[in-house]
Amino acid sequence: MDFDTTVKLCIFQTIADTTRVPTADDVASILGASRQDVVQALHNLHRKRLLVPEPDDPARIRMAPPFSGIETPFVVRIGEKTHFANCVWDALGIPAALHADGVVETADAQTGEPMRIEVRERGPLPQPCAIHFAVPAARWWEDIVYT
Amino acid sequence: MLIFRSEDTVQAWCAARGLPQRPIINLDQLWQLAVTWYANRLTVESRRPAPEEMVGIFEAVGLKGPFWDPKSDAWSSAS
Numbered sequence: 476m477d478f479d480t481t482v483k484l485c486i487f488q489t490i491a492d493t494t495r496v497p498t499a500d501d502v503a504s505i506l507g508a509s510r511q512d513v514v515q516a517l518h519n520l521h522r523k524r525l526l527v528p529e530p531d532d533p534a535r536i537r538m539a540p541p542f543s544g545i546e547t548p549f550v551v552r553i554g555e556k557t558h559f560a561n562c563v564w565d566a567l568g569i570p571a572a573l574h575a576d577g578v579v580e581t582a583d584a585q586t587g588e589p590m591r592i593e594v595r596e597r598g599p600l601p602q603p604c605a606i607h608f609a610v611p612a613a614r615w616w617e618d619i620v621y622t
Numbered sequence: 623m624l625i626f627r628s629e630d631t632v633q634a635w636c637a638a639r640g641l642p643q644r645p646i647i648n649l650d651q652l653w654q655l656a657v658t659w660y661a662n663r664l665t666v667e668s669r670r671p672a673p674e675e676m677v678g679i680f681e682a683v684g685l686k687g688p689f690w691d692p693k694s695d696a697w698s699s700a701s
Contacts, residue, residue, distance in 0.1 A: 476666060480666055483668070484664070484665075484666065487663055487664045487668075488664060491664060523669065523670065524670045525668075525669070525670060540659075540660075540663075541656070541659075541660050541663070562623055562624070563623060563624065563625040563652065564623055564652060564655060564656055564659075565656075565660075567652055567653055567656035568656040568659055568660035568663075569660075571653075571656045571657045571659075571660045571661050572660040572661065572663040572664060573664075574661070581625055583625065583626050583627045583631050584624035584625065584626055584631075584635055585626060585631040585632070585634045585635040585638070586627065586631055586634075588627055590625060590627065592649070594653075598649075598650065598653040598657075599649050599650075599653055601649065602649070603627060603628060604625055604626065604627060604628075604648070604649055605625070605626045605627070605628055605629045605631075605632050605646045605648070606623055606624070606625050606626075606646065606647045606648070606649070606651075606652050607623060607624055607625075607626060607632045607635070607636075607643070607644060607645075607646050608623045608644050608645050608646075608647070608689070609623070609624070609636075609641060609644050610623075610644075611644070611688070611689045611690075611694065611696075612676065612680075612689065612690050612691060612692040612694070613688075613691065613692050613693065613694045613695070613696070615692070
């Protein structure tokens, strides 16, 4: 297994276990690797669109989709753990990635009305809602944080 | 992408920002996309789908046309 893949698995397993998105220093400590090598791996994984570093700090991860490195309006509860997602797609992606039931707590983007989506093995329980894509697929990664 | 209680609140959100309304999908479609994108995220094999694959993934859940084509040039000058 190549080093980029080792780093990728370390990042996502750490998030699954702790809910915390690790830094390059965290990953280097876990793997017994150099910080410089891990930062390079983060760069490579960004090019593969598997994560997004903080713009001003390549050693910190802003997004490891479906997980967010910062608190967002998309809260996902899996058992006793609380994760944050980057968007509503990723909010459903967290129970999908963890193969676990979950609850998404978010809000209507216009009215602020709280919305709660229960996700089971076969998918979310039905409820009235509309998911709007404001940005076409060809432009998603021009500003992935906005998308 | 954002979630709304109804298409009415989508329209209000777009109008408040002077933005055109774009495609709206339902919860089942979004779940299918979430599973396709992320079900193997904690595995060695996980990767983002290639652009050519994405077109097929979107079509499989009923989403067709240039909006859903990551290689489309239809949006180069439009927002």
